[in-house]
Amino acid sequence: MPLRPEVHDGVRLGAAYYHEYQPYERLTADLDLMAEAGLTLIRVGESVWSTWEPQDGVFDLEWLLPVLDGAYERGIGVLLGTPTYAVPPWLQRKHPELAVRLRSGRRVPWGARQETDFTSPVFRRYAERVVRRIVTRYAGHPAVVGYQVDNEPGLHLMHNPEVFAGFVARLKERYGDVAALNERWGLTYWSHRLSSWDELWPPEGNTTPSYDLAWRRYQADLTGEFIAWQAGLVRELARADQYVTTCLAPTRPAVDDVAVNRALDVAAGNLYYAAQDGLGLPDQERRHDGGWFGQGVWQLYQSADRHRGAKQAPFLITETNAATIGGSNANYPGYEGQLRQVAWALAARGARLVEYWHWHTLHYGHETYWGGLLGHSLQPGRFYGEARRIAGEFAAAADVLRGLEPDADVAFVRSAESDWAFQHQPPLSVPGSYDSPDPRSYARIFGAFYKGFFDAGRQARIVSVPQLRGAPEEWARRHPVLVAPALYAADDATLALLDGYARAGGHLLVTFRTGYADAEARARAEVAPGPLRAAAGVHYLEYSNLRTPVPVRAAEGCGLSLGPDARATAWADGLVPDDAQPLAWYEHPHFGRWPAATSRAHGRGRVTYTGTLPDSEFAAALAEFCAPPARWADLPSTVTATSARNAGGDRVWFVHNWSWDDGVRVDAPEELVDVLSGERIGAGQAVGLGSWDVRVLRAPAGDSFP
Template sequence: MLYGVSYYPEYQPFDRLEQDVEMMRAAGINYARLADSIWTLCEPAEGQVDVSWLGPVLDALHAAGIKVVLCTPTYAIPAWFAKRYPDSMNRRLDGTPLPYGDRQNVDFTDPTYRRLTERLIRALLDAYAQHPALVGVQVDNETGGRPIATPRAFAEFVRRLEEKFGDVETVNEVWGLNYWSHRLGSFDELWAPVGNTNPGYDLEWRRYQADLVAEFLDWQARIVREYLRPDQFVTHDVVGAHGLPHADRKKIGDVVDIAAENTPHHTQDHLAHPPVGGHATYHDPDGVHGAYQLYIRGDMARASGHQNFLVTEMNPISVGGAGHTYTAYDGQWRLAAYTCISRGANAVAYWHWHSLHYGNETYSHGILNHDLEANRCYDEVARTGHELQRVGDRLTDLAPAAEVAFLYSPDSRYAMVSQPALSEPGSMRPDRRSYERIFNAFYRAYFDERAQIAVTHEVPDLAGHPVAVVPALYIADDATLDALVGYAEDGGHLVLSFRSGYADTFARARWERAPGRLRAAVGAGYNLYSNVERPIAVRADGDADLTLPADAAATAWMDELVLEGATPLVHYDHHTFHRFPAVVTHEVGRGRVTYVGTLPNAPLGREVARWVLDAAGVERAGTGLPEPVRVNRATTAGGEVLTFVSNFGHEPLEVPSPTAGTDLLSGDPVTDGQVLALDPWDVRIIDARA
């Protein structure tokens, strides 16, 4: 188990390498990530490459037993590069160049940029690839925040369109360019993306941007692999949960050896379960609060294509900025670390070691504050580090349990940026993050009901899970829809949300009664739908085994479902829409399809999830325990089961142990049903290997 920090000795106000390394060693830290922004230090003027200053840092870390992941310092360019090569700078969609002074403002497809970054990468790896401290290399950093919109990138986009579609007449057909007289006579008539309003074009542009990110990282990874030993790895840090707008985490996962996740999260009361709400932040535009923010990030990280992953950035004192400093309560740093590990993290690292004394991120604090002294954050990090020194090997390569599989659709996410299904709450503005909002609402429903979840991008991965949830699969081909029906016919319980099956892979609304090819399996259809301005009360149908809380409600959207064989579970309690069911279920082959035609609020979502899980015969760990207590299980590399019992609340609790074994962290024996004392924000790990 790697446990550590991002370390920037080049940002310290004075040389304190020896003291920093000693404090890390004393805290049980065994990992450091270095060098993501050192281009100008290694090459202060073009061609003057000298990376020797980094050697003493690696040597000192190695002497303390600290392993290193070295970054390729390619996401922040020197000032001399921007001044000498202005044509290499990225451009906004309107064609104006991005100015210098920020980061990630260069066109990473540019030949000059590629030539100079390759020289720097090779210089670093020539010097340090075989250093005994080095266990891996991170290629670039959080790539995909901006589209590449230079004339070169647009010309390549047009070339790929021609390659994909063959002729302009096909583009005219699939994008529907008779509309508004947009019909093209040749590919060179295609307009720039800044003026685009066509959803088919927008979808292809966003796919293209995600491809550029993956291709850029693959280009770097292929260079790096020329130098690495078989025991060293290549990684890239994806921004947590849904990721950056112009990146596809699955495509990135396919070009690296192990996925990495940056996981900033809410703290204090906003880490509690049940969630207490709160404001959105720059790292959480969807406003996901509570315990499930950690679980969804871990489950999304595994969806990158690898069972296990690295957490490369996590909250130290605080993450955000001068007006967003919410230092964690005692216990929250430790609880967050073990929660990530329980979902398959093979590394937990904090961003970053010390708070910076200058620059844009002065108040995105490290473990040490600006005084560079130990504090209660350091003390808690050290407590966890000492525990992991003892039991970290036991927690490495865990396989988290999962009864429910969620299917993730990047194409549907992209399409709902162009044509959002929802409005922003309390306004008429389109919610460009409609897909994320729908996905998160369904994930929370099953998390609240104590299901353990796996996220996947592939329909075949749903097999073996008794329940599969498919939120807002707006963009899908016929084969995908047929495969989902096949999952249900083979005995699975398929849960679909509104907007599923509505459009084809070109973002064209299907010309058949919705939900299209899913209609027969759903046992209901609709040809009208409506946004919902205010929550609508709902009622359970008389024969349905549901007990809806008084505050259960339909929000944001409703399909006017007409039954065609399905059984209604929930109806709208509304003067006009009362005749339409909000949730229906239908037996299909050896399984079942349940369709949710609205965006459920948390109470409605949880009760529907309970019904689905009960109908599928899924037993949930921790049922009957107090709400702040979450129980989840994972299997060790040796095949034994670990049970994590966590208290996401500020009150101490006593709960019966859900299993027998040994308390991994204390070494004490535990019997089944024995009372476990949980401090606020505490975690116990029960090892079934007696």
Template sequence: MLFGVSYYHEYQPYDRLAEDVAMMRDAGIDYARVGDSVWALCEPSEGRFETEWLRPVLDALHEGGIEVVLTTPTYAIPAWLARRHPEVLARATDGRRASFGGRQNVNIAHPAYRFHAERVIRALLSEYARHPAVIGFQVDNETGSGFVDNDDVFDSFVSRLKERFGSVDRLNEIWGLNYWSHRLGDWSDLWRPAPRVPIGCGMSGNTNPGYDLEWRRFQATLVNGFLRWQKGIVREYAREDQFVIQDMVGGHGRSDVDRHQVSQIVDVVAENFPHASQDALAHPAPEHTVAFPGDRAGTGAVQLYQRADMARSGRQENFFIPEMNPISVGGADNTFPGYDGQWRMAAYATISRGAEMVAYWHWHSLHYGAETYSHGILNHDLGPNRCYNEIARVGAELKEHGELLTGLRPEAEAALLYSQDSRYAFEFQPCLKTPQGAPDHGCYQRVFDTFYRGLFDARAQTAVVHPPQDFDGFPVLVAPMLYVADDALLERLTAYAEGGGHLVLTFRSGYGDEHGRARWADRAPGPLRKAAGLSYGLYSNLATPLPVSAADGAGQPYGGLSLPAGVQAHAWADELELEGAQPLAYYDHPHFGRYPAVTTRQFGAGRVTYVGTLPDAAFSRALADWVLRASGVAPLGEGLPESVRVTRARARDGRRLWFLSNWSFDTHRLADPPVAGRDLFDGRQATAGTGLELGPWDSTVIIED
């Protein structure tokens, strides 16, 4: 278990290296990431390398018992590179050229950029790759392509299309380019992927969804190629026991990065975990908040568990967190330091789902620059504070128990299938509106989050899987908005249900093929129609939410769906026609009331449940409760106070660990804990006779007897 920080000695206002290392050691910090934006220091002018300034930093960290991940400093270029070689700057799809003054403003595929990046990487690694402090390397930082459209990039895109489709005629067919007279006579006719903008009475830019899908897939390959290239250079210098990571943006991540693909390149998956804190970390999750990044990534305890399950999904292996909240993340208007206990809770929540590094971005708050108020563990006074003190507590606990907490195998009864291609399709051509009535380009993420949260609220342990991975071992599999899918994947889903799994489908699932074209060979939901036992010819956006009621429970499987009063269907409604499925819920509406909102069908040894709308939080939880019950899954911690959450994992020695946490200001004494065993931290027995107390924002781990 690694526990640490990103450390920028080069940003300190005065030399306090010895004091920093001493404070880190006192806080139990045993890991530091260094070097991610030091290109200008390492190469102050073209071809002149100065790297000796880093040696005393690495030496001091090593002497303090702190291991180091050394980062290639390629995501922020020096001013001389932009001035002398402006061709490396990125060209956006709207034609604008990036300017100097920010970061990640380059074309990562450009040969000139690669030439200079390779030189500084080699200059750094030739000196320090074998330094005894260095245990691994990070290549670049939160890498994406930026959807660049430089001439060399577009030429590579055309070459990829030639390889993938073979001929212009085939491309015309797949993309339907007879439409609007877009048919190509030659590869040179292909237009640039400029964003759609209204021009006069018409439209300029790319309007073809097939084109956009391939463009997004291609952009992800640029990232893959860049990271693979950097890893190859690093491996020339690294020892066999040193690892290579890339700190991907966590959660749903960047639109130009495919998590599953990047995970196959690195040695260990690593993702950054900024999260909302204070009241926005409570469970039940607050519905409305301005706490960053809850305004865009969700709120409540669920955000940490979902990020962890998504991080683990890349390889179905445990993962590192290079960046977690210290005092705050974001800008000057996003200062939400955690309440007492929240830093500790966040650490153990992620460890329970497979984190083997918990590290904070960053050690000290900067005194200048764009991120002056994205605070570190130390505020601008550089002294201890309650953030430091709580992190020191976690550091002491991990020093004592880290061996047991490393290599955990988190349990999961329900999985969600993540379709990057479907996300791409809906980002270009969204099927839902935002609550304000605008096109919701994040509608895939919105639907996915709704079903994840429903399972979390119902106390399910979850996993996230990707189409190339195996999902047969999970009792429940949810496929949110699986719009872009080939026949082979849909056949696997059908076989999963027929073999005994409970498959949960949502609207838009099965509607498109692997090229993003609406299917025409069968009524929706296409190849899933037989398994689902239903079809539909029409569907509708919902201008306002509709109330929903459970169908008559008489004769319904497992007693039918029980819905609390006031639940609503949002955004969408399929006009479902039953072909063997049973209705579980109906809309309360003079028109839509004739169609079921949710159906289920026994199929082979398993079951298929179809959700034709977007449920609100209460509806989603009730639905998840029913799905778990129908699948024979007993939720963990049923009957405990709502704010108390439970998850389990197996340690390497076979022992089962129960993680209990209280996401509220209330104190809860559990007279009858969900498991008998020994408290990892204080050694006391937790039994029906002795009980267990969880204070406000408190976590503990019980080793099952």
């Protein structure tokens, strides 16, 4: 049976499959069940170096052949992983010096994964040997459609002496001499001024913000360079029609989304979320950072938009919830319908693959209670049945889903460097505390504004700072609204582009801490918001954290509509309007002298400045003020409507009901056709949704919306 390549215009369903982990021989049964369910891709081989190479230089490559043969016979493609993230015991025993050293100086003990310094030439020799053996053996197998190099890279910030030596060499390249470093980092402070490179102290004792930012940049560069090195090895041996990717875990500390994907053919990664009531709307003010997985429907969409933003192109989800996720004490499988809802949401945001981790629930090991599509009984149940339905719907809708390009009402500028800078010097305290620094400050700020636009029914695109290049006029044409949340560590050129964007006709929304520091994380020696002061028409000379939320009210006649429960939280800039119009005022005996938000016409566009962390009501009101009208009006609080254009020019709507209400009805804004049932729906006609339901609706090319 001919295979369909995975990087294509359709959307496919798959699962990670580890036949070598099964408690007894069941390859035929597993593959038959996959084929019956309509799964078209499996990921294999990335976690078992000690199976590929049980002894130093002794290889066993044939164990995978029956899996590949059986998959090919059933029309199932294979994403073949390289096993470099989980080293075998013999390598650890032979080279204990390869262990990662942490900030404390402690070696990471062997017994988990990713314990090894992947920059070491010694490690690279062993890694190259096993990668070449595997790819050489299977590059010609027709089942193999692509390769995943490594897995979830960037787990540790490595403090090994050799890594530090490389860091010093990189600084020499960047700064030239210690005099420049002294000036750029402000090393006069606390007598840190250097007279030679060998006086640079190791990072475990560092307190200098500019040093920390440079160290984080370097660690992310190392991860990107390692992935690029492996991708190069694989491409030497792979077929021309096979792609190369990795599985990115965006919360890893030594990762920059754009840098790690630069050498890859397609972005891919994991996307985990809190199911059950965690996917309910309306949202109950769940925390903005999400931990290592998302909490709330808005974070599901934010994570998908971030994966797409890594290359500004379609992406693969190589891991997502099948059933429960996490440890033995966190058993929260999705309600009936939630797997389907999430799969369609990911497809709507540009995913070409939704792959579950994993096919079967493991019977041993650290992840024994991380649920697969099959439970410990290995019998098909509810999750298998729902996956089968999703695969069938994806297949039935294949023509409509071809070439989907998600719509966006607003673009968000994401800054990995501002995130790193805030992890070192957070502007916010942990909620409920007086002075406990919150290293998730950037995620909280970014998330609050993303959630505001999501709650207002607007769709987003995420753009990283390195991608923010080109003519401001082009950005203004493509994106009517651009949001730069807490763009703290920013060079003058980036801020000038934002200024030019507004001049060219875009609506720029900036927040507190945007423009405050330069590219070295040094506070600018000018009145804040620095280079954006003239464009924003506002300045401030002081600021304060807020221990408790402060009510805010809309300024009269400004066009901002605020409800009585809107609040400012966590932070307040002491904004002084120069020629900007206040939008909202604090209701407080001290902070009430300052506006919480302002707006000003700038060239052909506008700049809106928000000097606080808005709660959900305030953030949604700001989104309504900035964004074009929502395409579906007056949706119930439990319903979302997102859209994309397909290759034929049709707009495809994905309308979700994130609740138990089984009688939801919304009015169609135009004539539509249900992609799955063929039902025709007239403009203004009610669209019905059951509980935890999704409708996929097509509008003809040339519809009435831009």
